[in-house]
Amino acid sequence: MQRRTLKQKPNSIPERSNPRSSxxxxxxxxxxxxxxxxxxxxxxxxxxxxxxxxxxxxxxxxxxxxxxxxxxxxxxxxxxxxxxxxxxxxxxxxxxxxxxxxxxxxxxxxxxxxxxxxxxxxxxxxxxxxxxxxxxxxxxxxxxxxxxxxxxxxxxxxxxxxxxxxxxxxxxxxxxxxxxxxxxxxxxxxxxxxxxxxxxxxxxxxxxxxxxxxxxxxxxxxxxxxxxxxIDTAPPSNYIEETLELIRSYPGVKNPHNLKMRYVGNAIYMEVHIEVEPDISVKQGHNIAGGVKHMIKNHHKNVIDVIVHVEPLKNG
Structure with a gap:
């Protein structure tokens, strides 16, 4: 099976909430x-x-x-x-x-x-x-x-x-x-x-x-x-493991891997690969990726942005 990757691409400038918006x-x-x-x-x-x-x-x-x-x-x-x-x-x-x-x-x-x-x-x-x-x-x-x-x-x-x-x-x-x-x-x-x-x-x-x-x-x-x-040192290992467990808990997500994090100031930018069932639509995959991103940012308040790469489940 030919492997394909759907990547949730950010805009040229990452989305940031306006601190004076409320x-x-x-x-x-x-x-x-x-x-x-x-x-x-x-x-x-x-x-x-x-x-x-x-x-x-x-x-x-x-x-x-x-x-x-x-x-x-x-x-x-x-x-x-x-x-x-x-x-x-x-x-x-x-x-x-x-x-x-x-x-x-x-x-x-x-x-x-x-x-x-x-x-x-x-x-x-x-x-x-x-x-x-x-x-x-x-x-x-x-x-x-x-x-x-x-x-x-x-x-x-x-x-x-x-x-x-x-x-x-x-x-x-x-x-x-x-x-x-x-x-x-x-x-x-x-x-x-x-x-x-x-x-x-x-x-x-x-x-x-x-x-x-x-x-x-x-x-x-x-x-x-x-x-x-x-110098982009990753957060502590327990923080990374906790995040992986969180991603695994999201419905439809299989085998989260290649989780990478780096600090920008005291905030964190994150990138992760997940696998989903190969027969779902692009829209469904995109929705899962968006849900994962939203869940992580709600759980870790110091995470500013998450890029989620969606891949078909191997041997799926």
Whole structure:
């Protein structure tokens, strides 16, 4: 039997829904922008505040915590870029949209954070090794407490908005706020030790070193994740298997195979081959392909487009 393939071809520019097409989408866009912009402003204020107090109050740990707030600010910027460029429609020069700008920004900002984290770790390690440590002043305690309260409140609000909008990226950003609160708690503990006894003044540099490692871990995650997406690394294997099982469940679909996925920003473009009974009409095959596409996009909210190739069932 001669093999034939029916391919559901996209237009020259992939279909994209207009983010401003409904009151609900406008509300969601505004809600995501509002919580992220306010978060960015808070992070900027905290970073400057902690850096100034840490510098004048002789606390390396608080300076490192200020840089941690900068890492949250960078995450806010990436989220804003994602919201902005993710809602720009595809055009004649960018058939797959503009989402990779978000990924490039992640990589650049992540590399910047890695450099800063290494510098902080080196300075803290040198201070411990050469015992060049000055006892922090009591005002640094106030800065740490303000940071803890601010970031915990920001975490709870951002998470609530993310859950309401069903936005994974906003929820992830909320957890970045929580990690900043945790690092501020560590800084506060270290500062309390330094105020208890001058013999424990080294704790400030120790906490600074720990926070530097935390920043380095976050920065590496941002950078490596961006590199993986920009070189078209596939999603995790369990995501792929789940999608195959979903496709198999669709009526009329036989032997889904050659499932391929790639990231464009944090979104996914997908392509899959399916087999159908050889005696059905072209229209029926097309309808099955359309149904599969619709089902996948409903199940995986980060999937933008699915190309379904329809083939006659082998030995059918």
């Amino acid at each position: 009151p609900e989408s406008i509300s969601n866009l505004y809600g995501g922008l509002k919580v992220t912009v306010i978060g960015a402003v808070v992070n900027l204020i905290l970073a400057v505040f902690k850096f100034m107090i840490g510098t004048t109050g002789n606390s390396r740990a608080l300076v490192a915590d200020a840089v941690h707030s900068v890492s949250d600010l960078i995450t806010d910027i990436v989220v804003l870029l994602g919201i902005h460029f993710g809602n720009l429609p595809a055009d004649h020069d960018h058939h797959y949209g503009h989402k990779k700008i978000e990924t490039v920004s992640e990589i650049v900002l992540g590399l910047f954070l890695i450099i800063v984290a290494v510098k902080l770790a080196y300075d803290s390690g040198s201070a411990l090794w050469f015992k060049k440590i000055v006892r922090p002043t009591s005002i640094t305690l106030i800065a740490a407490i303000v940071s803890i309260i601010s970031k915990e409140l920001l975490y709870r609000w951002t998470k609530k908005v993310g859950q309401r909008l069903k936005s994974g990226v906003i929820i992830a950003n909320a957890w970045h706020h929580r990690t900043d609160a945790y690092s501020s708690i560590a800084v506060l503990v270290g500062l309390v030790f330094t105020r208890i006894s001058s013999a424990l003044v080294f704790m400030d540099a120790v906490v600074s070193l720990v926070v530097s490692v935390m920043i380095l871990k976050i920065a590496w995650g941002i950078t490596s994740g961006g590199f993986k997406r920009i």
